[in-house]
Amino acid sequence: MSNLAYRRVLLKLSGEALMGDEDYGIDPKVLNRLAREVIEASEAGAEIALVIGGGNIFRGAGLAAGGMDRVTGDHMGMLATVINALAMQDALEKLGGKARVMSALKVNDVCEDYIRRRAIRHLEKRRLVIFAAGTGNPFFTTDSGAALRAIEIGADLLLKATKVDGVYDKDPKKYPDAVKLDTLTYDEVISRNLQVMDTAAFALCRDARLPLRIFDMAEPGVLLRILRGEPIGTLVRARD
Numbered sequence: 001m002s003n004l005a006y007r008r009v010l011l012k013l014s015g016e017a018l019m020g021d022e023d024y025g026i027d028p029k030v031l032n033r034l035a036r037e038v039i040e041a042s043e044a045g046a047e048i049a050l051v052i053g054g055g056n057i058f059r060g061a062g063l064a065a066g067g068m069d070r071v072t073g074d075h076m077g078m079l080a081t082v083i084n085a086l087a088m089q090d091a092l093e094k095l096g097g098k099a100r101v102m103s104a105l106k107v108n109d110v111c112e113d114y115i116r117r118r119a120i121r122h123l124e125k126r127r128l129v130i131f132a133a134g135t136g137n138p139f140f141t142t143d144s145g146a147a148l149r150a151i152e153i154g155a156d157l158l159l160k161a162t163k164v165d166g167v168y169d170k171d172p173k174k175y176p177d178a179v180k181l182d183t184l185t186y187d188e189v190i191s192r193n194l195q196v197m198d199t200a201a202f203a204l205c206r207d208a209r210l211p212l213r214i215f216d217m218a219e220p221g222v223l224l225r226i227l228r229g230e231p232i233g234t235l236v237r238a239r240d
Contacts, residue, residue, distance in 0.1 A: 005229030008047040008123060010131075010150035011038070011159045012143065015056035015084055017217065025056060026087050035091035037223045038128060042097060046227050047123040049153060050130045051146040052088060054080025060138070074138035078105055081142060085132035086110060092128055099128040104136030104145070116152050123153065143201040151208045158210055159226065160197060161217035166234035167196055182231065185239045202236075209238040 013034065020027030042048050057080035063073030085101045092099040100122050101111035112118070114131060122129045134145035143160075150158040164172060165180070167189075172178040186206030190199055196214055205212050213226060215233030226232050 004045055004227050006046065006156040006227050008049075008153065008155050009157045009159055009227065010049045010051065010146060010153065010155045011161065011223070012146035013050065013052045013161050013217070015053035015059075015080065017161060017163075018052070018084060018087070019056045026084070028091075031087060031091045032095075033220075034217065035088065035095055035097075037217070037221070038092060039095045039097050040221070041224045041227055042126070042128060044224055044227065047126065048128055049119070049123065049149065049155070050085075050088065050128070051134075051142055051149060052081055052084040052130065052132075053142040054078070054084060056080075057083060071138040075105075078133040078136070079107075081134060082107055082111065082132040085130040088130055097128050098126070099130060101130045101132055104131070104133040107133075119149075120153055129153075140200065141198050143197040144204065147197075147201040147204040147210070151204060151210055155210065158205060158212045159223070160212060160214045162196065162214055163216065163218075165216040165232075167194055167214055167236070181234055184234060184236045186236060187239055189236055205236070206238050211238075212236040 018026045018031055020030035038048055054077045058076045060074035060077035064070040082103055089099040089101050102114040102119055103111045104114050106113055119129050131149045134140055134142045135148055147158060167181050167184060168178040169181060170178045186202050190202055213233050213235050215222060222232060
């Protein structure tokens, strides 16, 4: 632990990150690579929790846009995150990790209910905790769920893994002159409407003064490097 800058972190992964080159579902190769990164960081001494989106299976807002009732669609999306969490739990355990899935919806036959004190105890016992089903409420994204859980467990840092290496002043895929921003405040992110997480998640982190680092998970070993304090990606923090 002495060589780590952060003791306890929450890592937010998108459901799409699990697809790899597939059009749908989970690519086992990608899942196993991500699990190895988490195990490596855990073995270095960090207490790690995870939140995984469900966009590789269902996305509630997308279903609602197609005519489905929004609450029903969001509940389907929450169940998709349970599927992804169970897949990650299996991958972590195959690599020797001890993992627990805790769901905001009651799915007692396959995972534990989310109880804050129990989650913290799992982390203290060096278990990997995967939070599923978002906040358990419709109209809230898994980004908001990740921010909420990170605050509840007393995380030192919230990590948001994306497909780009940080936050840019405009879309780097469309504009070659886009400039990467190394640090931002939450107020700047909200006022500039930078769409890397939803506004509710940013507001939660800002009010709790929880730092957020946005980075690209594709580079091998990047998670452990961040935990050791390397300034990778973009750091978003509360105003001094």
